[in-house]
Amino acid sequence: MNPVSRKSVSSGFRPLALALLSALGIGWAAQTGRTGGRFDVGGYRLDLHCTAPAPGPTVLLLGGLEEATEAWPVTAYDVARTHRVCWYAMAGVSPSDPAPGVTDGVARAEELHRLLIRAGVKGPFVLVAYRFGSQIARLYTDRHRTNVAGMVLVNPWQEDLAPALDAFFRQNPPVLDDLGSAPANRYTPPSPLGGVRALQQFVRAYTVGASTWKAGWNIRAGDAQVRRAAPLGELPLVVVTPHLDAFSVAQAGTLKSMYGQRLWRILGDSQARLTRLSHNSDQVFSEVAWDAVQNEDPGLVLGALRRVLTVAQGSSALGR
Template sequence: MNKSALSAAAFLLAAAGAHATPPAGQDALAGAQVKVDVGGRKLNMYCTGKGSPTVLFEADGGRAGWDWSAVLPEVARRTRACIYDRAGMGASDPAIRASTVANASKDLNFLIKNARMDAPFVLVGAGYGAMVAQHYALRSRGAVTGLVLVEAMHEDALPADRAAHLDAALACLSAAEEGKTVAACAYPATGINGEIGPRLAAAQAAQVARPSYWRARASELDSLETSASQMRAARKPFGDMPLVEVAHGEPAAIAAAVMEVLDKQR
């Protein structure tokens, strides 16, 4: 880790010290676990718990699977639960193509196939990740039997400030390429993952020091219009598939929504 990354890590570690004990098992999400080939690249995945269906979590735009650290152990008490990092995020390899919803959905399909994961699946997606989850579900030929959408982004209501966020991501990319630590480029906090322990804080600091992360984040933002068109093309009714929407991303509310969908599985 370079000097700038170490400085950022120290800042986040100090902040983390004020928090309570992080969720059980959080440290496992701070580094690479199982690397799955998705066609010349590898995506990082971590699973815990036993049972069927498998609950698979999809993080929001520019975010890694570790965001689900407070929800994952709750769901794993009931069934198998898995998180993964999209290309360029977390411990996955850098993105080599546009970070669109369709490309993320294709990567997810290869991940599931090459990791030899058995259907059925319940997908849980937050924000931009909710679009990825829906796109995959619509093309999964019945493999997905439930959806939980957390503060979901919709193809017909993209964020009005996306251009400003893209500019900010590009500025952070330039800073990362120059080895600079910029406070505005810290990994943003989220209420979904609860408390942050030292190892995860350090991993997040290392994440935002890497240019590959900001390239992937900028690509997701720059590709939003394309992603929206891809969603419109794929969109159709989900029929009687259990689907629960969560307006606010508190861990307890998300876990409760997942349990509700699991209770409706046939």
């Protein structure tokens, strides 16, 4: 898990992202059936956009701390061919307003609920969440279960990951003297090892209780809330996990890549535990992605989403 800001994406990413999302109608709410704009959720406004209504569940994209133009361009464009797609920016993430103060996961889930009501967007929803967005997806589902038809978690945060990473970092301090080479993938931040450094700093702060991350979000408090959430029963769930590690992507050398593989094995194991939330779940792995799988390996994420949509629309179980 790499909490480094996606503001560091390469220069070719944002124009492409804006072009793709513009094709879906951002800022074109006047077109038939589209929803778009900023909506008041209790003294502050959040940005939400949806394509025109379509048969079946609505796909709701949760980027966590990333803007829609950075987290979901390829996925949003392709899914919108067949389903209604909505994406939003949570409080404190541009272009949405910040919340009045620090908030936890339940507060973030409830602000999403208010946003959907104020915008007149009705479920059922298939939630597709990236990174910390998985916390909101799970808490929203726990509190509004009848609104949710399925879930896809992409490189998700898991509530027990921080203690496991802290123990690993203490026993095996990473060598980050050389941040390595910039990867060729235009969707990937140019300094993967900078993400490892940010992750280490976040985990250290989390461990001592100073876990308020960007946008005034107390991740640790949300993790405690997620632990109390009910299991998902038969809700269709696919967890999408990257196989690559930041050290290998950065071409940091054989020894560092071995270290990176050990580190990212912790991530994969923690995400495997998320499949236990549902009796109708699966975990799939990307061999070509290390972070934002939805943009580094979009076909894999789209395949996972289509499987969940198929089940949500009438099939009985995910195919293995």
